[in-house]
Amino acid sequence: MDDLKILVVDDESRMRKLVKDFLIKDGYIVLEAGDGQQALDMFYEDKDIALIILDVMMPKRDGWEVCREIRTNSKVPIIMLTAKSEERDELLGFELGVDEYISKPFSPKILAARVSAILRRTNQTANNQVMELGGIVVNKVAHSVFVDGKEIELSYKEFELLSFFFENKGVALSREKILNNVWNYDYFGDARTIDTHVKKLRGKLGSKGDMIKTIWGMGYKFEEN
16 A cells, blocks of 8 residues: 555645544555645646545535546545535535545544555455456456446446445345445445445446346345346
8 A cells, every 4th residue: 555645635734634644654645735726736736646535614615526526537536524414415425426425523543444445445456357247347457347338437436336246246235235345334324325326326337227136125136137
C-alpha cells in the first residue's frame, strides 16, 4: 500500500490532521484540500490519487457537487464523511457513486481500516481476474464489464457486488453475507442498501439483469438463465 495517494477533503483543519496522521502511519501519501473547489483542482492536477475522503458540508462547492463531478470522469473510490445520519442522505450518496458512507463522529482507526479494505480490493492480484457467464464479462484488472460485447459503466460498489456474484454463482447468498464480503465491515444500516444496489445493477445489465435472482426472505443468487 506504500506510496498510494489519498486526498482528504474537509474544511476543518483539525479533522484533516486527525485523518492524515492515521493514514500516514499506514504508509499512505496524504494530500489535503480545504474546500470543494480546491479538491477538484487537485484531483484534476494529480492523476495518481487512489482514493478520496470527502466531507459533505464545505464552502464553495459541497461534497455532493464534488462527488457528482468526479464521477463523470473517474471511478476512483470515494468515502463520504458527514455529520448527517439520515437515510435519505446515505441513499443519495450511494446514488452518486459513493463507495463508503461514514457519519461523524467516527473512529479514525475504523476509517483507516475501511480505506485499507477498499484499496486492497482495487489493487488485488488474485488469479481469477477475468470472468464470463451468459454474455457478461467481468475484468477485475481493467475494472470493466461488458454485456454482449458492449461496455457498461458501473460504480465501484456495483462492480464489487457483481464480482462477488460471479465468484459465488449458483450459491444462495444472504444479505448479511453480501454485506460482510462486499462492504467488508459490520454495516449498521439495513438491507435496503443492498436492495438499492441490486436494483441499479440489474438495470445496467439490461436483459441480463434477471440473472440476479431474488430469494425472498433471504437474499440473492446469481446464475445463468
